[in-house]
Amino acid sequence: MIWDTADTTFAENLAAARAYYAQADTLAAPRHATALDKPVGQWLTNLRRPGGLGKDPERAARRAEQLAAIDPDWNPGQLGWTVDWQRHWAGLAALLAGGAGLEEIVPGVTHHGDDIGRWLTRQARDWTGLNPEQQHRLGEMGVKPAARPQKTATRANAKAGAAKGSDAFTRGVAALQQYIAREEKHVVGRGHVEELPDGTTVKLGVFLSNQKNRRDRLTDDQLAQLTNLGYHWAVA
Template identity: 80%
Template sequence: MIAKWIKFQILDTERQDWTRGYDTARRYFDREGSLDVPYEHIENAYPLGRWLSDQRRAFRAGTMSSTRADELEELGMVWDTADTAFAENLAAARAYYAQAGTLAAPRHATALDKPVGQWLTNLRRPNGLGKDPERTARRAEQLAAIDPDWNPGQLGWTVDWQRHYTGLTALLEAGGTLDGITPGVTYRGDDIGRWLARQARDWTRPNPEQQRRLGKVGVKPAARPQKTAARTNTKARAAKGSDAFTRGVTALAQYIQREKKTVVGRHHVEELPDGTSVRLGVFLSNQKSRRDRLTEQQLAALAELGYHWTQ
């Protein structure tokens, strides 16, 4: 009796579910020509994307019968487990974008019970999309289809800047005005008013594309007092500091390319091709301690090398 109960209540139910999933997958394939199904896709009230993901897990674990594997392969099933995990996280990214209007998510952000913020942070790091060129290009296209600006570092600014800019546009689209967005006005936890005031005050820091985007929504540089000759020395010191930063970043990129890591010893000295040297450990420590005074371009340069404490 127990054996019959197991057969009817468990085994037969499992077979019926598999048959329903297979039939749904076959109809999808007949219509679309592939089984490239988003994880969150629902086909005629059936969670086809999740079912296919479960089949890939069973195949990977070796619990799927060869008959079922053959039947799915005849439909064009792709067993790539790495792409399966990526597809599940991509579904979470779509859900987050639907709520926030951007993929510039903070690290702690979650969607569909997945740590989408940390996942996106990892993808933006060097080789974060994988080392296979074809797969990397495909994944980048999938992310860009959700948000063309998903990787702000490639545009020359930080994830934090992109998220605040999205918040500004959202507030304006909701009927807000630039005059009314003052420090203390927030969007999804970010103080957009304070950020807006800083953009207008430090207009020379954003790059030309950032300035174009700000100008598109009506932001203009704040009026500044007339320049005096006394500021000449200040500018000279700033230029010198900028040159030192450029040398530091050059040395850092050279070190990472050679050592394949971003951890630098405190006393490490990196020799440059021109015969000069940079105290790389000290340079990194100094940038981290003064990151609130770095320009957007400097923050983006460090983030591009994998130092995401700049965000």
């Protein structure tokens, strides 16, 4: 007898998640991913959204524990980075575990369709835009920041001026990270407003548009943060 169909459905999808993890070494699945004929990618995306684990706190906690037992990093948004970053990091770990050296993982080297080499090059180049835990995880694998060429004095002065708005920029990036981790997309509507955990709000669509229009006045660190979030127009 089935007492709770919701729990039964969750258990079936959880089995599919285990099967996916056995194949991919991560639960950072793209939305289109399937396993055991279940749309496990979309299911995980839904679970990561606020309230996605259910309204009952005890049930939600139990489900979170079950997912963490498969992959402790099943919800990378709580760690401060995107599902896409987590999947590429797991891909790098898999390639290294398989015997590849860092020097061999160049652009064009893929894992389950993701270009890990290109991603790795970007991480080393944009190191300052990573948070401390991301730097630590990559550092444990032997990844180091790439050497940067010296900038001209004119550009340096222009960048220094942009730093005055760093507090607003920091709030904007935090809101952007939260939005991408939840929605798993980078397109933000012009009128979208994102609320941060401390209750402050950010006009996210306007913020993103402004950064794109003034990218020549952003600091290298600010450009790197936007690049690592997937906005390649910010490449320094």
